[in-house]
Amino acid sequence: MTDATGTRCAAIVGPYLSGKTTLLESLLFASDGVDRKGSIKDGNTVGDSSPESRSRHMSTEVSAASTKFLDEKWTFIDCPGSIELWQETINALMVADIAIIVYEPSTERALSLVPLFKILNDYNIPHVLFLNKMDAINEPVLAVLQALKEVAVRPLVLRQIPIRDGDDIAGYVDLVNGRAYKYRPGEASELIDMPAAMQDEFDAARTEMVEALSDFDDTLLEQLIEDRMPPKEEIYGYLTSGVRQGNIVPVFIGAAEQDHGVRRLLKALRHEAPDGAMTAARLGIDKTGDTIAQVFKSYHTQHSGKISLARIWSGSVSDGATLSGHRVGSLLSLMGGQQNKVTRANAGDVVGFGRMDDVQTGDVLTESGEIPAGMPTPPEPLTPVYSLAITPRNRNDEVKLTGSLQRIHQEDPSVSFQQNDDTHELVLQGQGEIHLQIALEKLAGRYKIDTGSSRPNVPYKETIQKSVSQHGRFKRQTGGHGMFGDVHVDIQPLPRGEGFEFANKIVGG
Known part of the structure; x- marks a missing residue:
């Protein structure tokens, strides 16, 4: 073990x-x-x-x-x-x-x-x-x-x-133990004698590997300076610490x-x-005995509803438990698109939480409802770089379209959508054409909404380039008091991005 x-x-x-x-x-x-x-x-x-x-x-x-x-x-x-x-x-x-x-x-x-x-x-x-x-x-x-x-x-x-x-x-030669293996398709490799012609290549590659490890360990460096190659057990130890500390690849x-x-x-x-405990320590997660789970993916399935994939950092979760005020509708082990119900999951496990409809990708769930100190903040969703204007081919799908897009956004936060107030188009946004075509395929396949798409219209706008002042008078005499107005209009540009401002300076009116 x-x-x-x-x-x-x-x-x-x-x-x-x-x-x-x-x-x-x-x-x-x-x-x-x-x-x-x-x-x-x-x-x-x-x-x-x-x-x-x-x-x-x-x-x-x-x-x-x-x-x-x-x-x-x-x-x-x-x-x-x-x-x-x-x-x-x-x-x-x-x-x-x-x-x-x-x-x-x-x-x-x-x-x-x-x-x-x-x-x-x-x-x-x-x-x-x-x-x-x-x-x-x-x-x-x-x-x-x-x-x-x-x-x-x-x-x-x-x-x-x-x-x-x-x-x-x-086949290959393992640089740590010096063993040679011959490949056998679909089976474990066969142990063979290392070809004699490879001895020099093996010695040079093994020395280079150990020298790379010595950059992070003074004891190993001293051994190499003294022209002493450490035994394979020690090399395995240096490799393990090098990988876990992120020093080598x-x-x-x-x-x-x-x-x-x-x-x-x-x-x-x-x-x-x-393992998970080492990773939690690397992330700075303060393990206080509370159950801690982090959601990294959401799915909407036809028969099981919403499934939230989560890694349990500490504690354990039982079917029907409550995390951060949300009840775990079912606890699922995962094998790709297949899920099997389990009654309990422990620290380190990656499981699916069933029917936690209000839980979002990136959420940290705890038994106490409090996010532990030091819990890293998940990265913000990627900024959109590509967009399509979409319309349902069937007008009866207009109401259903928004809800379906919201579900797709929950599954992939880098997919977003908004109604353009200027062009009145529903604009789907993401990371590229393939990305958004996949989203449209989900709309058609999972939610039965067929859509048309095109590049969004550009809402061209005019803007004020320089200041202009105008003065005019208005008179109308039809008997009685009549009407009179003295009007001064000043039009001035604002800094880019500050929008439109109207100042009413009527005096005596």
């Missing part, structure tokens, strides 16, 4: 098409969470369970799945890769103990990891890097690693070197489609990833 307590949570992140959902399938299969793997092509993966994900063959929202590996509980959160769905990734990272960055090995796409490296560093989230699709790599691993080092914030430390059989990657290799390197990744996570 490891020193971890409770369920641990790992967010699977990375660029579009890097293989995140496929890695989730392989992780679940390797840990006996599923009996057989699904595929993106067949539309039967655990991660892509929504109609929008399956029709587009891409993740459109986060998906959580819980499993056990060597009697230790894990929850993996599969995050979308499209930058337009970045809000989903941000929300998931706020509750993760560690992030697994999945990357298709290429020197040309290294810049795609810059946003991920930045947010992981800004929030001090431990992370590892998994070079996926090694069966199709056409560049040297060290060249890819060097390209990534140029954009990474923290040191990247290679944990494995590939064994080549001609142009193919046939271990780099693993594999191919999730064939299950290559996935069990090794699981074993490394098991020993090196922090």
